[in-house]
Amino acid sequence: MxxxxxxxxxxxxxxxxxxxxxxxxxxxxxxxxxxxxxxxxxxxxxxxxxxxxxxxxxxxxxxxxxxxxxxxxxxxxxxxxxxxxxxxxxxxxxxxxxxxxxxxxxxxxxxxxxxxxxxxxxxxxxxxxxxxxxxxxxxxxxxxxxxxxxxxxxxxxxxxxxxxxxxxxxxxxxxxxxxxxxxxxxxxxxxxxxxxxxxxxxxxxxxxxxxxxxxxxxxxxxxxxxxxxxxxxxxxxxxxxxxxxxxxxxxxxxxxxxxxxxxxxxxxxxxxxxxFGQKPISSPTATPERFPVQPVSFNSPSHARKCLDQLISKTSALAERHRASRPHTLPSADTLQQQARIQHALAAWLSAYEASATPAVKRDIVSAMGYKILHSYYLVAHVTASTCLRLDGEMAFDCFTDDFRTIMRNSFQLGEIVFNDGPGTKWEHNPAVPPIVADMGWITPLYFVALKCRVREVRMEAVRFLEHGDCKEGIWDAALAASVAREVMAVEEEGLGRADSVGCGKAEMDEEEAKMPPERNRIHDVEIVLPEGPEGELGIVCKRRVGEGQVETIERYRDAISRKWSGRKV
Incomplete structure (x- = not known):
């Protein structure tokens, strides 16, 4: 206990x-x-x-x-x-x-x-x-x-x-x-x-x-x-x-x-x-249903983050409610209205962000890093809000490749900011202080790209970025996220003749490999079963469409010693 x-x-x-x-x-x-x-x-x-x-x-x-x-x-x-x-x-x-x-x-x-x-x-x-x-x-x-x-x-x-x-x-x-x-x-x-x-x-x-x-x-x-x-x-x-x-x-x-x-x-x-793919529970802050009025501009990255957190939470709740009901049927009028309100609020947030970020990033490294991270989280919320009610399943994400590329560009630019402006500040690399923080950072948007973007070049960039990160952000572990993302790729590409090429670079992919997997191969609702200790077993439970309104559940588990995945369909 x-x-x-x-x-x-x-x-x-x-x-x-x-x-x-x-x-x-x-x-x-x-x-x-x-x-x-x-x-x-x-x-x-x-x-x-x-x-x-x-x-x-x-x-x-x-x-x-x-x-x-x-x-x-x-x-x-x-x-x-x-x-x-x-x-x-x-x-x-x-x-x-x-x-x-x-x-x-x-x-x-x-x-x-x-x-x-x-x-x-x-x-x-x-x-x-x-x-x-x-x-x-x-x-x-x-x-x-x-x-x-x-x-x-x-x-x-x-x-x-x-x-x-x-x-x-x-x-x-x-x-x-x-x-x-x-x-x-x-x-x-x-x-x-x-x-x-x-x-x-x-x-x-x-x-x-x-x-x-x-x-x-x-x-x-x-x-x-x-x-x-x-x-x-x-x-x-x-x-x-x-x-x-x-x-x-x-x-x-x-x-x-x-x-x-x-x-x-x-x-x-x-x-x-x-x-991070954990089962939703009741909100800890009992957020009211009303939408807060977005300001014209933000006075700090923390102010912008507080406003965005509320919208991300509402977006996640909308997607979860729809998945829990009848995800392959037309949403109700109330649900569509809720989606429209979220999208309107996200657009207002982006307008305030654009009015605040450019002048702020010139002042200090914290503003530069904070606003860059927030833009990636905004894109995660924007893509989720735009796709969560669509009937074409995972294919809906193919319309947002430009947003996925922007998240990757933000991640690379974030690294450049730390490299160029970090020395002499607390964000300078210090081997004595492990890369572990209690709050969100760059892992979540990269994981989102690795799961939802089926353009292999972009997807592999996200996976490799996670693998080289070796850091933790609260419950998020870059190494675990990378391992899950690679296994999701392997499951989706099974039977397509490229399962063995998950680690290949862009130059090694031929035209056939560059094609995105069809809807019948794509998985969704990835729930991560986190290990209990370094010796624990990592698992994922996910779903895949197999017919009109029908889904199959897939369970995969990674052995703690061999690091190899195995599993079964439920």
């Missing part, structure tokens, strides 16, 4: 004692005086010259680093990632680091990993909340140490590609497991409470545990943590009386920031899983 699956139950009410100060900053609690709970630092502490120790993971505090908080607020752009919780104190002042190994791993996460780990778009959850929570919550501190160890050791010892003959964990894995266990033990007091604060701590831990397992290659365990976190998120909604975890008059600004960051991170992980 994962830590986050333990039911939250009310604390034992029978034990009675002296009255305690239950709210306020930590300094006032320790002094057992009433706190005015001003943010970021209470007036009672500041007016008497004391240092306000803040409000736990909800931030706050002054005089020691209050000035940095004010500076961060004044310099931050009006963006969704603007911090309302102060910057965390210096690492040297952190409590709870009991030995040199813990200090070394925390220093590495704080100094080396944390800059790249959130991804190109940043994240209030990773940039602020996790580090802030590790100050006051031992469970989160141990979870961060476990994640830092797994992340760092993936480059030191190649733990994510560890030899299958390794019978016992090495010293890095042992440290990781000890911290993991300590984190779970540290959560037990929170599982005895039904308070919003305890649920928030558990949710932070769930996300860290999920990413930890993805880094280790234990995808099924990571998914279990994530699904349990979604259930806890539902409990938080009920307790907060806030169905969408948005602004609520009864909540403080710091609480709203924390809840928004939690909801955003779960929504991002949820979207990653859907795009």
């Amino acid at each position: 994962s830590a986050c699956s333990i039911a939250l139950t009310p604390a034992n009410p029978s034990r009675r004692g002296r009255s305690k100060v239950k709210t306020g900053c930590r300094t006032c609690k320790a002094r057992k005086v009433k706190c005015d709970e001003r943010f970021p630092a209470c007036h009672r502490c500041v007016s008497t010259g004391r240092v306000c120790d803040g409000y736990g993971i909800w931030g706050g505090g002054g005089n020691s680093y209050g000035e940095r908080y004010a500076k961060a607020q004044s310099n931050s752009p009006p963006d969704s990632s603007t911090l309302t919780v102060p910057i965390v104190p210096r690492v040297s002042s952190r409590p709870g680091l009991s030995n040199a190994s813990e200090r070394a791993y925390f220093d590495w996460f704080h100094g080396q990993s944390a800059g790249k780990w959130p991804g190109i778009f940043g994240s209030g959850f990773w940039d602020t909340l996790v580090l802030q929570a590790s100050v006051s919550e031992p469970a989160i501190l141990h979870a961060v140490l476990a994640l830092s160890c797994a992340h760092r050791s993936s480059s030191i010892a190649g733990s994510t590609r560890r030899s299958l003959t390794s019978a016992s964990p090495d010293k890095h894995e042992q440290f990781c497991l000890r911290q993991y266990s300590s984190a779970i033990s540290g959560l037990k007091p929170h599982f005895m409470s039904n308070s919003k604060a305890s649920i928030r701590v558990a949710l932070i831990a769930c996300i860290v545990f999920t990413c930890l397992e993805f880094v280790r290659g234990h995808y099924q365990t990571g998914k279990n943590h994530f699904y349990n976190g979604l259930r806890l998120l539902g409990q938080l909604r009920v307790l907060s009386g806030n169905a969408h975890l948005t602004e609520c008059p009864s909540m403080s600004k710091s609480e709203q920031s924390v809840d928004n960051w939690l909801a955003e991170q779960f929504a991002r992980l949820h979207l990653q899983a859907r795009l």
Whole structure:
């Protein structure tokens, strides 16, 4: 049972004692005086010259680093990632680091990993909340140490590609497991409470545990943590009386920031899983049906990404609903209207993107990389929205070869940006920091091209790009995605006389090989069965049309040792 699956139950009410100060900053609690709970630092502490120790993971505090908080607020752009919780104190002042190994791993996460780990778009959850929570919550501190160890050791010892003959964990894995266990033990007091604060701590831990397992290659365990976190998120909604975890008059600004960051991170992980061929589950943020009005321009890549994420989610939901009903019949008028609204919103997003991207990319590498990635994701959503209701099946994708080529061009240009402008920035290649991030990047669009583009030249470019990437983005693993894409190609080209030429370049293909496979060969609805650990079995479950309104299900599995695929038709 994962830590986050333990039911939250009310604390034992029978034990009675002296009255305690239950709210306020930590300094006032320790002094057992009433706190005015001003943010970021209470007036009672500041007016008497004391240092306000803040409000736990909800931030706050002054005089020691209050000035940095004010500076961060004044310099931050009006963006969704603007911090309302102060910057965390210096690492040297952190409590709870009991030995040199813990200090070394925390220093590495704080100094080396944390800059790249959130991804190109940043994240209030990773940039602020996790580090802030590790100050006051031992469970989160141990979870961060476990994640830092797994992340760092993936480059030191190649733990994510560890030899299958390794019978016992090495010293890095042992440290990781000890911290993991300590984190779970540290959560037990929170599982005895039904308070919003305890649920928030558990949710932070769930996300860290999920990413930890993805880094280790234990995808099924990571998914279990994530699904349990979604259930806890539902409990938080009920307790907060806030169905969408948005602004609520009864909540403080710091609480709203924390809840928004939690909801955003779960929504991002949820979207990653859907795009990576995982079975859809209920939305973690209960997004309303209404379409948000697209702005004329975006003030940052993060702003553009937030708007696009909502449209990608709606596009995926439309495609999934249609597949689950009667995919080979004419869609209803309501379904067609929903498609038209999505396409209209995507067109509005593209207009705002074009007004924002060109001037922004000249300013800094983050804008250049962010907008380039977003354009590829827009094309994925555009192609999906345009094809998901068509009756000609996979043949519908043949009309979008130019879009597939644009995704490939964006990917190559992204590499050029990193190569030319990365040196001297945190995006410069550093062998000490593994190419692993928690957020989306270039893998998803390339995988989409590898599955849906049947122009072999373009398709093979996407597969090779994935194979040479050797990186991870959340649940996405470039090596696994490349292996699945190659097998999909092999299944579609079976019987066409070119199954043995999957690895050939363009120059080696004759005119017959360059032809695209017919509809009867093409597969769709590719669901990936992710392995549980480096020694686990990778699988795919997909479908193929065999007649008018008839489909066959195909299952394929890759042996963990031989790396060879085999399977059967169901």
